[in-house]
Amino acid sequence: MASDRTGQAVDKAKVFISYSRKDMAFADRLEMALKVRGFEPLIDRTEIYAFEEWWRRIEALIAGADTMVFILSPDAVASDVARREVSFAASLNKRFAPVVCRRVDDKAVPEALAKLNFIFFEDAARFEESADRLAEALNTDIAWIRQHTEFGEEARRWVLANRSSGLLLRSPVLEEAERWIAARPRGAPAPTEETQAFIRQSRQGATRRRNILTVTLAAGLLLALALAFLAYWQRGVAIEQRWIAQQNEAQAKQERDNATRNFKLAQKTAESLVFDIAQGLRNVQGMSAETVRKILETARATFEQLARSAPDDLVVQRSRAAMLDEFGDTYRTLGDLDQALKVHRDALTIFKRLAAADRSNMLWQDDLLVSYREVGDVLKEQGQLDEALKTYRDGLAVGERLAATDRSSNTQWQRDLSVLHSQVGGVLAAQGQLNEALKAYRDTLAISERLAAADRSNTQRQRDLSISYDRVGSVLAAQGQFDEALKAYRDALAISEHLAAADRSNTQWQRDLSTSYDKVGDVLVTQGQLDEALKAYRDGLAIREHLAAADRSNTEWQHDVSVSYERVGYALAAQGQLDEALKAYRDALAIFERLAAADRSNTEWQRAVSVSYQHIGDMLKKEGQLDEALKAYRDALAIGERLAGADRSNTGWQRGLSLSYGRVGDVLVAQGQLDEALKAYRDTLAIFERLAAADRSNIEWQGDLAVNYSKLASVYLQLSNAVEALAALRKGRDIMAAIVAVAPSNVQWKNNLAWFEGQIARAEGRAQEPRKN
Numbered sequence: 084m085a086s087d088r089t090g091q092a093v094d095k096a097k098v099f100i101s102y103s104r105k106d107m108a109f110a111d112r113l114e115m116a117l118k119v120r121g122f123e124p125l126i127d128r129t130e131i132y133a134f135e136e137w138w139r140r141i142e143a144l145i146a147g148a149d150t151m152v153f154i155l156s157p158d159a160v161a162s163d164v165a166r167r168e169v170s171f172a173a174s175l176n177k178r179f180a181p182v183v184c185r186r187v188d189d190k191a192v193p194e195a196l197a198k199l200n201f202i203f204f205e206d207a208a209r210f211e212e213s214a215d216r217l218a219e220a221l222n223t224d225i226a227w228i229r230q231h232t233e234f235g236e237e238a239r240r241w242v243l244a245n246r247s248s249g250l251l252l253r254s255p256v257l258e259e260a261e262r263w264i265a266a267r268p269r270g271a272p273a274p275t276e277e278t279q280a281f282i283r284q285s286r287q288g289a290t291r292r293r294n295i296l297t298v299t300l301a302a303g304l305l306l307a308l309a310l311a312f313l314a315y316w317q318r319g320v321a322i323e324q325r326w327i328a329q330q331n332e333a334q335a336k337q338e339r340d341n342a343t344r345n346f347k348l349a350q351k352t353a354e355s356l357v358f359d360i361a362q363g364l365r366n367v368q369g370m371s372a373e374t375v376r377k378i379l380e381t382a383r384a385t386f387e388q389l390a391r392s393a394p395d396d397l398v399v400q401r402s403r404a405a406m407l408d409e410f411g412d413t414y415r416t417l418g419d420l421d422q423a424l425k426v427h428r429d430a431l432t433i434f435k436r437l438a439a440a441d442r443s444n445m446l447w448q449d450d451l452l453v454s455y456r457e458v459g460d461v462l463k464e465q466g467q468l469d470e471a472l473k474t475y476r477d478g479l480a481v482g483e484r485l486a487a488t489d490r491s492s493n494t495q496w497q498r499d500l501s502v503l504h505s506q507v508g509g510v511l512a513a514q515g516q517l518n519e520a521l522k523a524y525r526d527t528l529a530i531s532e533r534l535a536a537a538d539r540s541n542t543q544r545q546r547d548l549s550i551s552y553d554r555v556g557s558v559l560a561a562q563g564q565f566d567e568a569l570k571a572y573r574d575a576l577a578i579s580e581h582l583a584a585a586d587r588s589n590t591q592w593q594r595d596l597s598t599s600y601d602k603v604g605d606v607l608v609t610q611g612q613l614d615e616a617l618k619a620y621r622d623g624l625a626i627r628e629h630l631a632a633a634d635r636s637n638t639e640w641q642h643d644v645s646v647s648y649e650r651v652g653y654a655l656a657a658q659g660q661l662d663e664a665l666k667a668y669r670d671a672l673a674i675f676e677r678l679a680a681a682d683r684s685n686t687e688w689q690r691a692v693s694v695s696y697q698h699i700g701d702m703l704k705k706e707g708q709l710d711e712a713l714k715a716y717r718d719a720l721a722i723g724e725r726l727a728g729a730d731r732s733n734t735g736w737q738r739g740l741s742l743s744y745g746r747v748g749d750v751l752v753a754q755g756q757l758d759e760a761l762k763a764y765r766d767t768l769a770i771f772e773r774l775a776a777a778d779r780s781n782i783e784w785q786g787d788l789a790v791n792y793s794k795l796a797s798v799y800l801q802l803s804n805a806v807e808a809l810a811a812l813r814k815g816r817d818i819m820a821a822i823v824a825v826a827p828s829n830v831q832w833k834n835n836l837a838w839f840e841g842q843i844a845r846a847e848g849r850a851q852e853p854r855k856n
Contacts, residue, residue, distance in 0.1 A: 099148035103158035238281035404433035644673035741770035
């Protein structure tokens with residue numbers, strides 16, 4: 084059963100059946116057919132009386148329905164009541180599904196129904212077939228239609244309550260409503276004007292609340308802190324003057340207890356406000372990052388004054404550390420990693436002190452573990468992999484101590500331990516230490532398997548297990564152990580399929596499943612099993628297309644679809660199906676261009692457009708369409724130049740630009756435009772020389788440089804310039820010899836070196852030919 088935005092079970096799709104009493108037998112049969120097919124029919128079976136209460140009941144049924152099924156017959160279209168029902172449903176922009184029970188004159192059909200396609204039930208022998216067609220129509224865009232009903236009903240309640248601000252939508256439901264309007268499927272009924280007004284005023288209300296958020300929270304925070312300081316001062320005074328009241332110890336004790344209680348109450352209030360600020364500001368739309376930082380800094384400064392006033396109160400110090408971690412998460416959301424790292428490290432210092440003060444306090448030990456992980460995550464994001472690895476391993480040591488204290492019942496500690504093993508594996512994999520990474524991931528997998536086996540109904544544990552298999556598979560694939568990698572990926576896929584089938588409304592599980600299909604497909608392509616790979620890619624694409632169609636404003640899902648198209652295109656190209664591959668690549672490009680046009684500051688999407696142009700150029704070149712291929716490559720080149728010019732330190736963009744120049748050069752050579760090709764190759768060479776000089780240990784960049792020298796030499800030879808060709812070949816040979824010296828067991832590099840030696844020998848012969856003449 085699907086779930087709504089509150090996480091509760093969603094009812095079946097509701098269908099209001101409008102009919103004439105003379106067609107009741109048919110209506111009864113249709114009602115049963117819809118029930119069997121998973122719908123909830125709403126049908127009025129009362130006799131018609133001239134009472135307003137009866138019509139209000141009909142209005143409520145229609146308003147709560149997702150679709151109105153109107154049973155067309157001569158009696159129905161002649162009925163004033165039936166026409167009134169149609170008119171009311173039309174005022175709510177309800178979806179209609181007219182079905183023909185008995186043939187009627189087209190001119191007699193209400194206008195709201197006449198423009199639609201009818202489903203005919205005149206042939207009783209084909210009733211079930213017609214009912215299937217009706218069910219299919221009712222299920223079309225049903226998720227969007229259900230929200231049409233939900234938001235429409237909320238809008239009606241708002242209008243009936245004189246547009247009360249208390250009924251307006253709030254985040255995250257408001258953002259969901261805005262996405263729903265933007266994602267209206269073609270042919271679906273438009274939201275009513277009152278629904279649109281309801282959502283507009285909800286946004287206006289949210290904006291007003293946002294504008295007063297800073298003032299309100301700051302005022303409340305300062306008040307709470309003032310109360311805390313006052314209470315703490317009262318507590319201190321009561322303790323210091325205890326000797327004065329020795330003659331009345333009971334009164335002194337009561338004063339101390341009251342002061343302590345007031346302090347704790349004020350401290351809790353201040354703590355709650357600070358945490359609300361940190362968490363709430365992460366998702367406030369329209370507020371600048373600088374404004375958020377200033378609010379956080381003010382909140383931190385005021386709360387730390389409170390913490391300093393009670394340095395020996397470990398509970399207050401723990402709250403301070405927890406507050407810092409919350410602030411760190413908010414800074415990470417803003418993209419300020421330096422500030423995030425600073426406050427997370429400040430929190431870690433406090434947690435270390437607390438954990439050392441009481442090693443038997445398991446809660447504080449767990450706090451320390453989590454704090455190590457928070458710091459490690461930021462370091463990893465910053466690319467400081469050595470420091471991140473050390474931090475994760477420090478946290479791992481804490482986690483292993485915790486898990487050892489209770490291996491049987493405390494599953495949270497076991498899970499925390501598995502997460503840290505996984506984090507360690509991620510850093511090791513990024514550093515190229517694949518054997519160690521594989522061990523770390525297998526340690527994660529062992530814990531995940533144990534937890535999942537202990538409770539097979541726990542979907543989170545099952546998903547953790549799937550992710551563990553996936554990570555093990557990724558390292559095996561990187562090591563070239565493709566059979567083992569495929570097995571691990573298929574184990575992950577089996578779990579993802581089970582979870583996705585259990586709840587088709589869970590978009591995260593559906594997305595996990597599509598990713599699993601991609602991973603399986605990638606290994607199958609490497610193994611040359613192209614038919615199976617293509618099927619896996621297409622299974623993943625089908626899921627992503629379904630998700631993207633349900634929410635066209637979700638750019639991440641749209642991006643997923645384009646990536647799937649590219650994978651399908653790659654598999655088709657490997658099979659030699661160039662026309663189909665070209666179509667897939669163009670489908671991917673259309674999505675990437677739409678995304679990039681919507682956000683020109685998103686460099687990843689701009690780069691994706693460039694790569695798509697390159698793929699299209701590759702297909703066109705293979706088909707011999709050189710002019711079109713050259714245009715595609717130059718379109719990719721234009722984007723690459725813009726990106727590389729904006730950030731010359733980004734080696735990925737620099738290399739991508741050089742590859743674009745190289746592709747342009749390849750087509751120009753094929754067209755015989757050798758002088759232009761030579762210029763393109765020299766542009767490529769300039770970038771590769773710069774990259775290779777910056778990191779002589781990067782074999783890939785050195786290899787790129789050598790290959791480009793070979794291309795340059797080829798053009799020189801075609802231009803009968805054997806001297807320049809020979810110079811280029813010798814430079815390429817020297818680079819390749821250095822690569823072979825580093826990796827002597829690599830057969831490919833040895834073959835490349837032999838190729839250069841052979842080309843040099845031939846070029847030397849040609850260079851001497853003019854002298855013989």
